[in-house]
Amino acid sequence: MATQLPEDRAESVFEDYKPAYNALQATAEANRCLYCLDAPCITACPTAINIPEFIRKISTGNVKGSAKTIFESNILGMSCARVCPVEVLCVGDCVYNEMDRPPIEIGKLQRYATDIAFEKGWKFFEAGAPTGKRVALIGAGPASLSAAHRLRRFGHAVTIYEKRDVIGGLNTTGVAPYKMKADRSIEEVEWLLSIGGIEIHTGKEVGVAPTVAELEERFDAVFFGIGLGPDKHLGLPGEDLDGVLGAVDFIEQMKLQALDLQGASRAVVVGGGNTAIDAVREAVGVGFKHVTMAYRGDEKKMSGYQHEWKAGKLEGVLGAWRTQPIEYVGKDGHVIGVRCVKLDADKKPIEGTEHVLPADLVLVAIGQSKLLDALNNLEGVEMDGKKVTVDKHGATGRPGVYAGGDLANGAKEVVNAVAEGRDAAEAIHRYLMGTEEAADA
């Protein structure tokens, strides 16, 4: 089961951008927390961790209790502590912001407690008494893992199918390495699996083998947590040149293997979302001297987090705004530049503005397409444009079929996937035990 990753992975050059607290720092920060009632930080957390409570427990030296409080709401609390955009979630809503005082460093405190829990090998949860019910989960990312763990606490038998050879989903293959490296994600999954009774089949793409129909026959409920699938491309001339990659593909390669980047010095990242920002910062980190983000909108309009983009700028990344790629330019089969045109305020190309951004590597970060083949043609499952339609408990229109994570929310954070997986597990449990109405009432 355990995946052994190579030591010389390209991501290994990155340092943590938010260094871990030591005990003194954590206690001092914990003591600053006001211990609000109905705290806004809890409301801002998609998994609704009882943040003031876990922080108070750090302040008294009850780190074990603190970690338990975190994991009770968010079983992936260790990775979320590292990868959550806390500035726009819990920390952003800390009441200290209202006082113009520095908000509590909730992410770093959560990392402190959960890291110690891992280091000490604390286990907080046991599988429930067997119910005889079986649930299949498709995809081994945060949504499925969160659902699987909760289902095991209820005593249901759980099987996960993952098409990759590595487990953890984007937590393993897609998180910016200055936040968390792949081996840490795998460690977390293994810790989660220690509840026992979660069967995982890697290298199994559902829809190919087994089929959804087979799963529905063998299991009492099915959860889809398959994420978004491969990078979208622009469909431009030169797309098949060496050195033109989807950003998510590139990040995955960087995180899982060594990269030969000899002689490469210029990278262009196309897009303006968080994947694009991750990609530019990662390109800088692995050694590209000149990194440009080409975005068709304005700097202020980009959907990526401003605090992340600001960090990228400080690392030397340039932004090319209102810039639309129209062709990849190559030489000897390898990309050497991106031909672009400037756009006006209505996103119309401006005549005479064609130019070439030199590039040894082009990363396309304009979103991922949906992995929907497995779900297509399932009666009752509906799509809402980009995503699978689910109710607030993760149920699709087909009885016994649930979904969560990027597939259902259209691409949010890890913490959203964890919350949706957990809540879907609660709903699946009610469905399996025939108590659904009581919970909805």
Next chain:
Amino acid sequence: MPDLTSNCAGIKSPNPFWLASAPPANSGAQIMRAFDAGWGGAVWKTLGQPIQNVSSRFGGLHYRGTKAIGFNNIELITDRPLETNFKEIYEVKKRYPDNAVIVSLMVETKEEWKDIIKRSIDAGADGLELNFGCPHGMCERGMGSAVGQEPTVNERITSWAVEYSTVPVLVKLTPNVGDIIPHGLAAQAGGGHGVSLINTIKSIIGVDLDNMVLQPQVDTLSTNGGYCGAAVKPIALHMVAQLARHAEFNLPISGIGGVSNWRDAVEFIALGSTSVQVCTEVMLRGYRVVEDMIEGLENFMEEKGYAKLDDLVGAAIPSYSEWGNLDMNYETVAKIDSESCIGCHLCVVACHDGAHQCIHANDDKSVFVPVVDESECVGCNLCQIVCPVPDCISMVEVDNGWDRATWNEHVAGTGKLRPKKGAH
């Protein structure tokens, strides 16, 4: 500039800040450095038959990241030869004639008192302080608080000291008594010229949870010690004020107990002290703290229009009354300033769990400012105490139309009380 000169029972010092009899006043070299830093006086660490101390000696009470809000010790009186101490007292007085040097004493027999008082005065002491307060070690040998807890013994030994002394005698009182009044009156009856209080409070500072031994630890054992530091101030203020307002008590008071800054000092002075003594804050942060104490007191007096220290002494005493004299019809309610409120809801939880359930989260979830049900608010102050934002919650007087009426008046049938609030 206001005049900070202090005259406590005839002992004069350029300001009211004295080092208390304790480790910071253990030697001449220390006290000279303290005087250089600005201290007005020093009470020499208690002289007596030199003792031997244990290791370790001190313990701290730490709270939410703040170290030593309380402090305790199991150290005894001086462990240095008397000759050395007297020689140093002489040196200090020679070089610092304007600073007050008070010598703290603790011996057993009348002859010993006579001898040690004479030698102290010969060395140049401006005053004496009789240590009737030490609550550990010495009391087991019949001295310290063993004396201070027995008014007749206190009075007798005080009278010996006064008889043998040509300088003012302060009697240092122990707080380890049920009522401080008889002990202050005993010092007065014995002819003492003033009292100083409080000495330390009998205490156990804590237990080491790993080895289940009390702190501070001496090998595998420990013992009760004397508690002091910022946390004891309220106890000290009460005892000082009780004596200061007592009709039959008329001695000057040197106030001691948790004085950590000029604000604490003003409180002690306003409750009747003519000098204040400091130990723990100096032990934690050094003699240098006196610079802010002097400046802060000076600035305060200037701003408030007190020309000299005496004008401030006892200024708050008239406000200290009996519960039975409080106006039961006076009413305040909490008001929350919605502009500065940060929505932490600490007032809500405190009111619900610890007070009268009258502050509620807003029904409109988009508004984070809580709502005070003024018809239920008893004006207890708890919300204001827990609120982290300065001046966000104020306790505002309500004009309820009721005339002043105290409990005593009510009992006497001359006052009519308003209906109770918050009592269901």
